[in-house]
Amino acid sequence: MGETASVVAFKVDVDTYVGTREGIPNLLKILRQFGVRATFYFSLGPDNSGKAVRRIFHPGFLKKMMRTRAPSMYGVRTMLYGTLLPAPAIAKDLAEVIASVKAAGHEVGIHCWDHVKWHDYLPRYDKKDVARELGLANGAFKVIFGAPAQTTAAPGWTVTADSLEVQDSMGLTYSSDSRGRCPFFPIMDGRSFRTLQIPSTWPTMDELLGENGITTETINAQYLQLLKPGLNVHTIHAELEGNALKEQFVDLLARLAQRTVRYIPLGEAAAEFGVGAPHCELRMGYVEGRAMPVAIQSSAEGETVQPCR
Numbered sequence: 579m580g581e582t583a584s585v586v587a588f589k590v591d592v593d594t595y596v597g598t599r600e601g602i603p604n605l606l607k608i609l610r611q612f613g614v615r616a617t618f619y620f621s622l623g624p625d626n627s628g629k630a631v632r633r634i635f636h637p638g639f640l641k642k643m644m645r646t647r648a649p650s651m652y653g654v655r656t657m658l659y660g661t662l663l664p665a666p667a668i669a670k671d672l673a674e675v676i677a678s679v680k681a682a683g684h685e686v687g688i689h690c691w692d693h694v695k696w697h698d699y700l701p702r703y704d705k706k707d708v709a710r711e712l713g714l715a716n717g718a719f720k721v722i723f724g725a726p727a728q729t730t731a732a733p734g735w736t737v738t739a740d741s742l743e744v745q746d747s748m749g750l751t752y753s754s755d756s757r758g759r760c761p762f763f764p765i766m767d768g769r770s771f772r773t774l775q776i777p778s779t780w781p782t783m784d785e786l787l788g789e790n791g792i793t794t795e796t797i798n799a800q801y802l803q804l805l806k807p808g809l810n811v812h813t814i815h816a817e818l819e820g821n822a823l824k825e826q827f828v829d830l831l832a833r834l835a836q837r838t839v840r841y842i843p844l845g846e847a848a849a850e851f852g853v854g855a856p857h858c859e860l861r862m863g864y865v866e867g868r869a870m871p872v873a874i875q876s877s878a879e880g881e882t883v884q885p886c887r
């Protein structure tokens with residue numbers, strides 16, 4: 579493989595009931611059209627989006643979408659789930675949709691049991707709470723796929739040293755919980771972990787839109803500028819690229835098709851780019867365009883930045 583070839587891995591976060599029911603089939607169709615195999619992370623428990631829908635995407639983004647097509651982006655029902663309407667059980671109700679992702683040749687993993695709960699309460703969780711959430715998710719995952727998950731991706735890129743420790747105990751091949759430059763083994767709060775991290779290297783669409791004058795018309799030119807040789811990891815959402823921002827996602831894939839790009843699921847990226855990965859500090863911090871902190875790869879305390887492979 580030439581040194582200058584660009585490899586792109588799509589990480590698909592599925593946060594909601596509607597994202598599962600509608601966004602997944604839409605994305606499967608688009609990805610098939612472009613011959614892309616991706617990695618999907620499912621929310622498997624109750625959809626309590628109504629409790630936090632304004633926090634999932636940053637306020638500037640929602641404001642912008644309100645002016646354009648917010649009702650089609652999220653739907654009124656999702657905004658009420660867990661509040662005025664009961665929280666629907668995603669894996670229980672939509673097992674066939676979730677199963678169809680693997681049947682279509684994509685890689686599958688756990689996003690969470692309850693997205694809102696993890697995102698809001700993780701810093702207050704002890705190991706038992708984390709193990710309960712991931713255990714419930716893995717139970718639902720096993721019912722659908724017949725085997726435990728090999729990979730997880732934390733909601734909102736929110737981790738703690740305790741959540742990383744529980745993930746270590748799950749025998750995962752790798753996790754994708756962070757933002758950064760290249761695969762690494764995380765060190766957090768002075769604790770070292772053995773589960774390889776494959777960080778997302780690009781900002782998400784909802785982070786870019788509305789920042790620095792970037793619009794749905796100019797966003798893909800921005801992404802093409804970010805495309806670098808080696809591994810690029812891009813997180814997309816079933817709720818956005820699989821729904822209201824579908825056209826922009828198709829346009830991105832059409833533009834990438836003009837370049838020499840190879841697509842691989844994250845599991846193959848772990849095998850190809852994870853060997854000899856450096857140990858790097860992982861800290862919660864802020865990225866442009868997102869209101870809540872995310873896990874960010876940095877160099878270890880007092881050390882210079884270790885090179886990526």
Ligand SMILES: [Zn+2]
Nearest residue numbers: 591593733734
């Ligand atoms: Zn999510």
